[in-house]
Amino acid sequence: MNRITGSTRICGIIGDPVEHSMSPVMHNAAFEALGLNYVYLPFRVHREGLKAAISGMRALNIAGLNVTIPHKMAVIPLLDKLDLLAGRIGAVNTIANENGELAGYNTDASGFLQALRAQGVESEGKRIVILGAGGAAKGISFILAEAGASLVILNRTLYRAKELASQIAQDCQRKMEAMTLNEANLKRAFDRADILVNTTSVGMTPDVDRSPVPGNLLGSRLVVSDIVYNPLETRLLREAKAAGARTIDGLDMLVWQGALAFEKWTGQKAPFEIMKQAAIKALQDEK
Numbered sequence: 055m056n057r058i059t060g061s062t063r064i065c066g067i068i069g070d071p072v073e074h075s076m077s078p079v080m081h082n083a084a085f086e087a088l089g090l091n092y093v094y095l096p097f098r099v100h101r102e103g104l105k106a107a108i109s110g111m112r113a114l115n116i117a118g119l120n121v122t123i124p125h126k127m128a129v130i131p132l133l134d135k136l137d138l139l140a141g142r143i144g145a146v147n148t149i150a151n152e153n154g155e156l157a158g159y160n161t162d163a164s165g166f167l168q169a170l171r172a173q174g175v176e177s178e179g180k181r182i183v184i185l186g187a188g189g190a191a192k193g194i195s196f197i198l199a200e201a202g203a204s205l206v207i208l209n210r211t212l213y214r215a216k217e218l219a220s221q222i223a224q225d226c227q228r229k230m231e232a233m234t235l236n237e238a239n240l241k242r243a244f245d246r247a248d249i250l251v252n253t254t255s256v257g258m259t260p261d262v263d264r265s266p267v268p269g270n271l272l273g274s275r276l277v278v279s280d281i282v283y284n285p286l287e288t289r290l291l292r293e294a295k296a297a298g299a300r301t302i303d304g305l306d307m308l309v310w311q312g313a314l315a316f317e318k319w320t321g322q323k324a325p326f327e328i329m330k331q332a333a334i335k336a337l338q339d340e341k
């Protein structure tokens with residue numbers, strides 16, 4: 055752990071709950087590796103405490119905060135500036151204190167895009183199948199559409215998929231498809247698809263034997279990304295690998311969102327590998 059001095063800068067995460075967050079271990083490992091006089095702390099903040107927490111960030115001159123459930127939307131009106139992408143998505147997961155002005159960003163979405171790019175996967179002109187229409191799907195769908203992909207959104211609850219597709223179509227001026235998540239629609243959606251992204255929680259611990267896609271539908275021409283990171287290799291990724299597909303796990307998105315936040319707070323390039331190893335160790339220690 056870094057030595058705390060009179061000039062230590064503070065970063066942290068606000069949410070409820072925050073106990074299982076990987077962010078403290080990732081960021082403190084990064085600060086230590088780069089010899090930066092920063093510390094990252096978890097702050098459990100109830101819904102009613104959000105306004106006071108943001109006032110506290112200003113009063114205490116906290117350098118940066120991550121924001122998690124349930125505050126990602128509610129925090130927006132409390133900030134001074136909002137990044138264009140975060141405004142479009144309607145959710146903030148990173149606040150940077152920029153000379154006393156609190157600026158809101160969405161590094162969940164940009165972290166996902168970065169995770170694809172780091173594997174050499176570009177989204178422009180690609181046909182991408184998104185499974186899910188919840189909070190994570192929204193940011194990911196917006197950034198992929200902005201990057202020039204065409205999207206097919208499949209969700210268990212059809213109206214949510216439709217709502218998301220029409221919101222994105224309106225903002226990005228392009229047609230997006232929405233369907234119910236079932237085998238027949240998956241088959242149709244996979245026709246001509248380049249990339250599959252699972253943003254549902256299906257397959258997450260403890261339901262590790264479940265997959266949102268029957269294994270026989272997966273083929274080698276798809277890139278398959280699962281944003282679930284616990285377990286690291288979901289059933290979907292295991293079956294995609296067995297079918298010869300390239301796979302991208304959820305930990306890369308998690309670490310990239312942290313790395314991008316780190317860079318906003320410190321102005322330094324984040325030590326991605328060190329953050330990733332710290333997160334892997336924390337996941338293993340949790341077991």
Ligand code: NAP
Pocket residue numbers: 162185186187188189190191209210211214235253254255256258281282283304305307308309311
């Ligand atoms: P959310 O807003 O609650 O959305 C959950 C989504 O999963 C909805 O589309 C929901 O469909 C679907 N779903 C849930 N159970 C299902 C089931 N049994 N069958 C089919 N669909 C089901 O959650 P979120 O915040 O988007 O998070 C989703 C997952 O992504 C979680 O596992 C979370 O840990 C992970 N995540 C990872 C990262 C990362 O950095 N890697 C970041 C954020 C989230 P309905 O609309 O029909 O309910």
